[in-house]
Amino acid sequence: MKLIIVNQRHANTKTIILKGWVKGLLSVCLLGAPVALGYIGYQLAISDNAFLLTEDTAHKWQQRLSFQKAELEELKQESKRELEALSLRLAMMQARLVRLDAMGERITRMSDFDNGEFDFSQPIVAVGGPALGENEFSESGFLDALSILEMQLEDRQDQLQILEDLLDDRKIQSEVFIAGRPIEQGWIASRFGQRPDPFTGRMSFHAGIDFTTGRAGADINTVASGVVT
Missing domain, CATH: 1.10.8 (Helicase, Ruva Protein; domain 3)
Incomplete structure (x- = not known):
């Protein structure tokens, strides 16, 4: 078996001749490496699947799903109560x-x-x-x-x-409508309009109506809202 080594910088080549046990060892390494890597990958895949599909893992997933289902049901009940x-x-x-x-x-x-x-x-x-x-x-x-x-x-x-x-x-x-008489018994002493002023005796305008009972201390009834004077 010959190995040819090429030097890219100087464009030179070097030939190595393999004989005997070195030739056999190199052949085993080159042919056995892919087989070994494939076997190792297969074993790892089997071990991962076995880990994922164990009974304990499935039980944990079932517990997690049951817990989430219980939380959802509690949330529904709380919303219903509210x-x-x-x-x-x-x-x-x-x-x-x-x-x-x-x-x-x-x-x-x-x-x-x-x-x-x-x-x-x-x-x-x-x-x-x-x-x-x-x-x-x-x-x-x-x-x-x-x-x-x-x-x-x-x-x-x-x-x-x-x-x-x-x-x-x-x-x-x-309240502003005037109705009724301010006294229970009595008469009108002075009407509305022109009249002789009781103090001066001259004619003057009287802007109201005077009622009297002829005695002091008589009760007065309010016939509209306002101030009694």
Whole structure:
């Protein structure tokens, strides 16, 4: 066997002749190295697969999956409890709104406003969609109910504000309107308009009406808002 070594710098070659046992040893190394590397790789692959597919590894994976499943179930239950609590608060707010509507209707009747001017009995309902059962909760149903309640509150707030303004105007008109007599028994001592001044005797304009009972200390009734002089 010959080995030819080429020197790239000087373009020279050198020949080495292998004989005997050196030739056989080199042949074994060149032919046996790929076989040995293939065998080692095969053994490593078998050992890795055996490690990954052991019963203990599968059991650990099963435990991890069970733990994640339990966490997911707990999260679902917690979300359901929170949704039920929010639904309960929503029901309480709706009940308060019903009582507020009843109070608004009563005030409207007592105030003798025109029928149809204020309507606290007509609920604002959404159109479409199936009704939920008593024990059924869903995020979409809760959000729909919350939106309806918000619209109802805005509508009732607007109506109550208008009703309050009208009642205030009516109260002011009632207070400034003069009605009745300031004394129980007595007579008009001086009327409104031109009259002789009781102090000077000259004609002067009287901007009021004088009542008298003919005695001091008589009770006086207020017939309108203002200051008694």
